[in-house]
Amino acid sequence: MFLLMGLALxxxxxxxxPTSHNVISEPSSAASAAPVAGASATVTATSGVVxxxxxxxxxxxxxxxxxxxxxxxxxxxxNFDRAQSTYLNALKHRQKIEIDELTANQKHRTxxxxxAEREKRLxxxxxxxxxxxxxVFVKEFIESRKIFQRVLKEELTTxxxxxxxxxxxxxxELSESRKKFRAALAKGLRPDDSLWPQSxx
Numbered sequence: 001m002f003l004l005m006g007l008a009l010x011x012x013x014x015x016x017x018p019t020s021h022n023v024i025s026e027p028s029s030a031a032s033a034a035p036v037a038g039a040s041a042t043v044t045a046t047s048g049v050v051x052x053x054x055x056x057x058x059x060x061x062x063x064x065x066x067x068x069x070x071x072x073x074x075x076x077x078x079n080f081d082r083a084q085s086t087y088l089n090a091l092k093h094r095q096k097i098e099i100d101e102l103t104a105n106q107k108h109r110t111x112x113x114x115x116a117e118r119e120k121r122l123x124x125x126x127x128x129x130x131x132x133x134x135x136v137f138v139k140e141f142i143e144s145r146k147i148f149q150r151v152l153k154e155e156l157t158t159x160x161x162x163x164x165x166x167x168x169x170x171x172x173e174l175s176e177s178r179k180k181f182r183a184a185l186a187k188g189l190r191p192d193d194s195l196w197p198q199s200x201x
Contacts, residue, residue, distance in 0.1 A: 087197035
């Protein structure tokens with residue numbers, strides 16, 4: 001009797017209600033394809049690429065201006081003025097030497113050209129005794145000599161112009177350096193060494 005009643009109660013009791021803990025659902029394709037947060041950072045950190053710090057180039061400190069006495073400044077300017085004159089005179093002297101060398105070279109080339117032309121003329125006159133042919137040759141020779149002399153003249157003129165331009169540029173540079181030199185002395189400071197002529201540094 002009691003056994004039958006127990007079986008009846010067990011048969012009529014409802015089954016367990018499913019909860020979120022026991023319900024199993026298939027993961028969506030989007031969820032399965034999405035990368036796990038932090039995965040890319042982990043790969044980068046473990047990829048073996050170590051960032052290298054680029055050293056900052058050292059900047060040379062600007063030298064402090066040096067104070068000098070008025071007497072020292074006067075003597076310094078005399079030396080500076082003498083150095084500039086020496087530099088400019090040396091430049092003119094070098095240019096004069098180069099012009100002399102070019103002139104001597106042109107004289108030598110002229111002699112060689114005239115010697116070669118003379119040999120050509122003698123050989124031509126030997127083969128061509130007619131006055132008409134010789135006059136044509138002489139006319140061509142005179143024209144050729146004019147061209148040769150014009151080339152030499154233009155060469156010398158161009159060189160002199162280049163030298164004149166260089167001297168003018170040097171005078172301007174020296175004048176600017178002179179102004180800066182005087183300005184530093186007026187403040188009681190030693191002028192920068194870069195203001196001295198290049199050959200005097």
